[in-house]
Amino acid sequence: MDVESEVRVDVQAAETVQPGEAGWRHLIVSNQVPEIDVLLQALDLHRYFVSVVNSSLIGWEKPSCRIIKTSLAPCARLDRR
DSSP states (O other), rough: OHHHOOOOHHHHHEEEEEEEEOOOOOOOOOOOOOHHHHHHTTTTTTGGGGEEEEHHHHHHHTHHHHHHHHHHHHHHHHHTT
């Protein structure tokens, strides 16, 4: 997949997901196709997210509470540090 020729990242969007002074951490909970990780890496956006939870890979879709609980687990581990 040639992501760079097909998709562009808006500069303001990239700035929005960067960690700010408040210390916010971002994650993605998606019902998207499994390639979302590939897209994020190709666009150099993966580094801004603590976790990417994809329903097509774990078997639960939003709005299931199981996918939400799974997505929050990495954040809880960070809070314990």
